[in-house]
Amino acid sequence: FGLEGTLTFIQWNQTLAFFSLLALGFTVKFSGYLEHQDKPFCTNCYSKSPGLMKLGKDITLLGLEVGLLTMKKGELSRFVFAPGYAYGQLGCPPLIPPSATVIFEVEVLDFLDTAASDAFFELTAEQQAAFPLQEVLEVADTERQFGNYLYRKRRLDDAKDRYKKALSILGLRPSSESEQRQINASKLLLLLNLSLTYLKLERPTQALAYGEKALEIDQRNAKALFRCGQSRWASLTYSVWTGVATSV
Numbered sequence: 440f441g442l443e444g445t446l447t448f449i450q451w452n453q454t455l456a457f458f459s460l461l462a463l464g465f466t467v468k469f470s471g472y473l474e475h476q477d478k479p480f481c482t483n484c485y486s487k488s489p490g491l492m493k494l495g496k497d498i499t500l501l502g503l504e505v506g507l508l509t510m511k512k513g514e515l516s517r518f519v520f521a522p523g524y525a526y527g528q529l530g531c532p533p534l535i536p537p538s539a540t541v542i543f544e545v546e547v548l549d550f551l552d553t554a555a556s557d558a559f560f561e562l563t564a565e566q567q568a569a570f571p572l573q574e575v576l577e578v579a580d581t582e583r584q585f586g587n588y589l590y591r592k593r594r595l596d597d598a599k600d601r602y603k604k605a606l607s608i609l610g611l612r613p614s615s616e617s618e619q620r621q622i623n624a625s626k627l628l629l630l631l632n633l634s635l636t637y638l639k640l641e642r643p644t645q646a647l648a649y650g651e652k653a654l655e656i657d658q659r660n661a662k663a664l665f666r667c668g669q670s671r672w673a674s675l676t677y678s679v680w681t682g683v684a685t686s687v
Contacts, residue, residue: 464491466549474540510547518543556581579605579625599636602629623656634666643673
């Protein structure tokens with residue numbers, strides 16, 4: 440590892456500021472070692488596609504939570520955690536002895552801040568309706584990016600749910616043509632993503648429905664036209680194969 444950081448003593452007084460960051464999601468590769476040991480007691484470095492982990496939920500080791508907040512995408516670091524920032528006086532038998540100092544080697548592959556989005560969806564419908572348009576669009580874009588991340592990880596059902604979640608908050612009544620254009624632009628991206636995701640899920644009827652909704656916003660959109668063509672072809676192919684299977 441080219442970069443090396445040592446956390447032997449950390450003072451963290453701003454507790455509220457810390458917990459406001461717990462909605463950060465990280466994709467990381469990590470290996471944890473006992474001091475003076477070469478074999479890791481935990482690692483995910485053999486995983487081809489590490490999943491997104493939330494601070495405070497999936498990542499609960501205090502030293503790792505604090506350490507990750509100092510890192511940026513693509514960075515490699517080595518952290519040394521005193522027992523108070525690792526497994527404490529009791530340890531975690533049989534792997535971690537009492538009062539153990541541990542070393543974590545960490546690589547940040549990606550991260551996503553969903554704090555604003557998570558907070559928005561905790562509100563009532565009335566509270567959401569009072570939000571300024573720009574903030575609603577930012578929440579929708581965060582959900583879309585999260586959906587894109589899940590799509591890249593081949594978690595297609597989860598991806599479509601994120602896209603639908605984003606789409607659900609865009610049924611707004613615009614106060615001007617300019618606002619309507621902004622809403623439509625955000626909707627269009629989501630509809631195209633949903634159409635593609637349903638194609639990958641081999642559900643061409645739903646893919647076509649979302650492609651046609653995209654065309655309602657932009658009749659000449661090349662991607663929407665292509666998605667509709669793909670969906671119709673997939674439906675035809677599916678019907679032919681179903682007919683063959685039935686006849687057999």
